[in-house]
Amino acid sequence: MNTGSTLPERADTVIVGAGCVGCSAAYHLAEMGREDVVVVDRGPLFETGGSTSHAPGLVFQTTGNKLMANMASYTRDLYDSFGDFRTCGGVEVAYTEDRWAFLKRKREWGRSFGLEGGELLSAEEVVAEVPQVDEDAILGGYYLPSDGKADAISASASMAEYARDRGVEFYGNTEVTDIETSGGSVDAVATENGRIEADDVLVATNIWGPLLGDVVDTDIPLVPCAHQYLVSDEIDALEGAEREVEQPLLRHQDHSLYFRQHGERYGIGSYNHAPLLVEPEDIYGPERLDDLGLEYPSLREFTEEHFYENTHPDHDRTAYDAASELVPALGDCEWTSQINGMFSFTPDGMPILGPDEGTDGLWWALAIWVTQSGGAGSIVAEWMEHGTPRLDGDAVDATGAHISRFQPHTGSHEYTYGRGAQQYQEVYQLIHPREQPRSQRDLRRGPFYHRQAELGAEFYDSDGWEVPQWYEVNEGLLGEYDVPDRPEWLARNWSKAHGAEHQHLREKVGMVDMTTFTPIEVEGSGAEAFLQGLLTNDVDVTSGRMRYSAMLDEDGGVLADLTVARFADDRYVLFTGGGSSATLHSRWITEHAPDDGSVDVTVHDSSRTGIGVFGPDSRNVLVDLVEADLSNDAFPFYSAQETYLGSIPVTMLRLSYAGELGWEIYAPTEYGGRLWEAIADAGEAYDIAPVGWEALDSTSMEKGFRLWGTDITPEYNPYEAGIGFAVDLDTDFVGKDALLDAREDGIEEQIVPITLDEEGTVIDAGHPILVDDEVVAYACRADYGYSIDAGIAYAYLPTEYTDVGRSVEIEYEGERYDATVRSGPLFDPEREKLLR
Template sequence: MSTGNTIPDSAGTVVVGAGCVGCSAAYHLTELGREDVVVLDQGPLFETGGSTSHAPGLVFQTGGCKLMTRMASYTRELYETLDGFRTCGGIEVATTEDRWDYLQRKRERGQSYGVEGGELLSPAEVAERIPQIDADTIHGGYYVPTDGKAHAVDASAAMAERARAAGAEFYGQTTVTDLETAGGEIQTVVTDRGRIAADEVLVATNIWGPLFGDMVGVDIPLVPCAHQYLVSDELAALAGADREIEQPLLRHQDQSLYFRQHGELYGIGSYNHEPLLVDPADIYGPEKLADLGLEYPSLREFTAEHFVENTHPDHDQSAADAAAELVPSLRDAEFESAINGMFCFTPDGMPILGPTEDIDGLWWALAIWVTQSGGAGNIVAHWMEDGVPRLDGERVDATPAHISRFQPHAGSREYTRGRGAQQYREVYQLIHPREQPADQRELRRSPFYERQAELGAAFYDSGGWEMPQWYESNEALLEEYDVPDRPDWLDRGWSKAQGVEHQAVRDRVAMVDMTTFTGIEVTGEGACEFLQGLLTNDVDVSPGRMRYTAMCNRDGGVLADLTVSRLADDRYMVFTGGGNSATLHSRWIREHAPDDGSVSVTAHDSSRCGVGVFGPDARNVLAPLVEAELSNDAFPFYTARETYLESLPVTMLRLSYAGELGWEIYTPMEYGARLWERIEDAGEAHGIVPMGWAALDSTSMEKGFRLWGTDLTPEFNPYEAGIGFAVDLETDFVGKEALLESREAGIDRKITPITLDEPGELVDAGHPVFDPDSGDVLGDVVRADYGYTIDAGIAYAVLPATAAEAGREVEIGYENERHPATVRDEPLFDPNRKKLLR
């Protein structure tokens, strides 16, 4: 392995960071055929001094989403082949009823995502496997026998050895001091031992990621945090323990603790203290490292007060007391070692993967724990080599980790540290999906915000935007509309106003804030030809017409679903959704635009606002206000007009995500307040209601409309996702070849609607669908809500094509119960489109 004094002066690929992520990426790149790979690290190989060096290596496979779970399972499988993994099982215990209910749901999530063998244990069964715990303090545990411990340094060395055998070179004690770019491309990696000209660079430095961002002027929203790890002296409960037969890992998430056996010793990991944030600039470079006087730069002196005192803002016990309550023999234990070890968090707790937008050849793989390290390296290697993210050769939805998901404000130090600290506090907390962050709010507000607040809007954070989910003012209509109760977990952070708004849009009219929807304007003499080669549908239509289309990667995975309006021969408006869609989708369009000046791409992500007016009375509300004729003949479905609403210049689209008659109306931001006022005033005579996104979501499910990020992701192609009608194979577009191959081979899975048989019943996404006869898992629920018009719970699920026939009986697992359900044809509501076309 190359560790000499001379580094090469050029390389095809330079990986910065020889921890488990960098070594995984290098190994997988060589597996894919790359030979000219050089890996650098400021520390010695392979105990480099980063987070890999001190990581406890816990691999609990069942993560919070499919991506994290799949990466963890791949990591386990890979590290087992490297002798860098010990299978001992993992148990998460519950000391509260809430946590026990959560573990039941988590087990089902594991079943959905392919984690095999997971089971729920009684307190006595947990104690059989971990005898030193006090079984009287717990309700039970979730046990996965294939979980275990990765030895991250050994795994890194083994992956590096395989990469070296394929031609890769590794150099330790080499500090990168700069990344040089020119003409929008990476050029050179500058080190304290020389310069390396490089075609591509992958930054896999984890806690030091922001420093490398500073080198090239790229914001990397990541903050290092320290947490505590202690190893006890010999415990009587572990006396004579066989090192070849290890107890399962133990997580006590109710008190932000985890435990692992070290022979007769016991390790305690604690997040049960206030966030201890670190500036990466304080711990990088030879001079800084010499000053620290610690074994690794990723360590801090152990701060005993954070272990013996309660400093965590959400707990009522110190880490020491909570650990001793669960494991009584720890109460009188001495500790052989204790550290504050660093890792890092992003504002949303997810990794950072992918290429830099404005610098060709510069890649990132950051904020990754050992748990997902093997899988993350595999994904980014495929991405670099093949142009699309894949995991073990299969399509994967890496969108939740994409570097371009961050919005402009995420680069600020205040935002990154504020949200990073929150992620640290909550890493083991029981956080409801609807629970909203309190810090760093009200950053982006539509012109309607103040009026929405008056109406009792429940605001959710969507890419920094404050977006209403429902309006408390609509609860006054509960005497008019029946809304079934929800079970405890699904009722939290929810209001029956959603059900009211859902039903009101069906029989009167509603107005919805569409400001987060982003219009991407594509203009120029080459606009039509460009979009024809990028989008799956034929958009060479006459001005004023619209098309619904998909945008795919070269594997045929759906990157976005879009509405495309041709406003003139040389001008199109492409509309995408909210959240991170503005940055992700506009980036893809910009990157594929020709550089000959024939096309201009402008994302109106903050310059325009919008209101959707949907429902049977939508035309009656708008007709007196709008200069354009709104009849079916003059303004038919799926057409667009630039016109005026009184004095306001507006772009109107005749479509409705709610599945009703309606228009989306967009105007420059400065006109927004007036737009809302005039529509609200005109709608008063028709009983108009403000409608939040929760009701828009549930109405769209009844209509069979897909939602980007749930039942529409790069994991699926358009045929699997049920939007094959938006593919015109007479045109040539990115991903066409893959779709042709898929169509010829036949679709073996599809997104399918299911309704629960019992009225009023509801489940959640991430839960398994079972065959009621065999008990086998057929697929997983990707989106769920209640259909108030059809009076049934709805679940959209990924099912084998052979199991997706309408009328088939299935069961959905939820909180350790099986709920009878039936596969349905779609749409569930208005199949003849009479509502849309009236």
């Protein structure tokens, strides 16, 4: 391999970073036949000095996030195939009852995502696997036999050797000084040893990513953090231990610790201290390492106070005390190695993957741990080569890791470091799915925010937006409506006001803040032709009509489901969700728009606000406010009009995500305060109630309306997702060929509604669906249906199990619940309420 020798003047692809992610990408590109690939790194090959060099290499595969679990599982298998993985199993212990219940759920996530062999162990069984653990200190543990240790440096070298044999060139000791661009495209990579012209550049530098982001004017919301790792001297409990019989990895997440065996020594990784954040520009270069006594630039000097003093804001004891309690042998040992090692966090804890938005040919693969490194390389290589993210050739939903999910405020130092510190602090914490971030809040407030706060709105953070989930004022409705109790975990961060709002909207009328919904205006002489080639449904409708449509990637996976309203021959408005969905969807639309001037795309991500007025009395509330005729004949279902509500210019859509009579009403943001007041005042006579998004979610589930990101993702095509009615094969659109192939091959999975048989029972999403004791699917979305009085789950079942009336079981916290496959929609199947 080359190390600092003469660089080529040109390459089709340059990968910056020869750690495990960069080498994985090079391996997969070579495997797919991509030629003329060059990899450069500022450090020596392959112990480059980045996070790969000091990472303990623990591969715990189970997580509640399907993408992360699948990437970890792929990484395990890939590195094992090179002989760079040691299967020893992994045990996560429970110190509290809350953690024990969590481990039950965690085991079920593993079963849902295809991880086999996971089991719950008693405290005695944990000690049988890891004898140095104090049995009295724990309640039990979750054990996955296929977990283990990756040798990240060796795996990088193995992948690079495979790639080199297929023509990939590697150059170490070659620091990148610039990424040259012109005309919105990559031109070249400039290094201290020369310049390489390139068509594609992949940045896989992890902790140094923000520095290269600055070079190309791309915000990279990533913060390097240091955590502690210590290796003991020989301990009696491991005397005579052989590498072939290594003990399982051990995690003690109640105190932010992990452990692994090093022969007769024991290693401790600790997040049990205050966040130690680092500025990328302050990461030491090789010239300072010797002076500081450090081996790699990604290391910091060990800080004893963070191990022997309690500096973590959420813990009640030091890392040393907690480690010694669990493993008493560590209480009087000496340490042969002590480091503060760097890795990175993003504001949401997910990786950064995908193509740069401002520069064609520039790609990113950052904020990735060894655990997911092999899988991340597969995904980004498939994306670069074939245009869509895949893992081992199969479609994946990578939207949660897409670089374009980030909103404008995430580029700020204050936000990235504030949320990065929180992600570090909570990495091993027991965080409830509905628990909200504490820092960097109140950034994006809709025009109704203060009025909603007065009504006791419970605000959730949604990409910076403060979105009401329910209103405390509606707890006063509980005397009118029956809302079942929820078990302790599911009742946390939840209010029975949710159930009352759901039923009140069904019986009377509710008003829902839809400010986060994003209108995307497409106009110009080429608007119709452009949208016909982009969307699955025929948008050649008369002015004032709407169509529901999907937008697909080249593999036929659903990128978005949209409401498309036509207002003139040359003007359409597409409506999608807010935050990351708006960012991702609008980017796809904008990038596919013709550049001949025939189409202009305007994204109203903040310049519009909206209110949904839904329920049997919605027409009564609005009829005297609006200039338009709201009768069925004049304003039928799935039509749109631009009119006035009082003096406010509004766009009104006759539809309802709740499945009731209703309208979505959009106006310029500056009119929002008056819009709320006018509707609320007119609604007093009809007992109108403010309704949060929890109720809108549960009403939409009853109605069978899909939610992008949960039951609609790029993993599935429209036929699998149950929205084949929004596909018109008489038009030509992106993804049509793949869709035709899929239809010819036959649909193997299809989404179905499932109801729990026991009244009042509710479960969370992510848990396995079983038929005859075999896991056949998992609940991708779940809630309670207060109008049908049953718990609901949606799942992509194999088609042989989708018969209506089929009995299945859903596993939740170790219990099995009887459930039944249903046909949808579960509520108002004849659409009588929508059409009245």
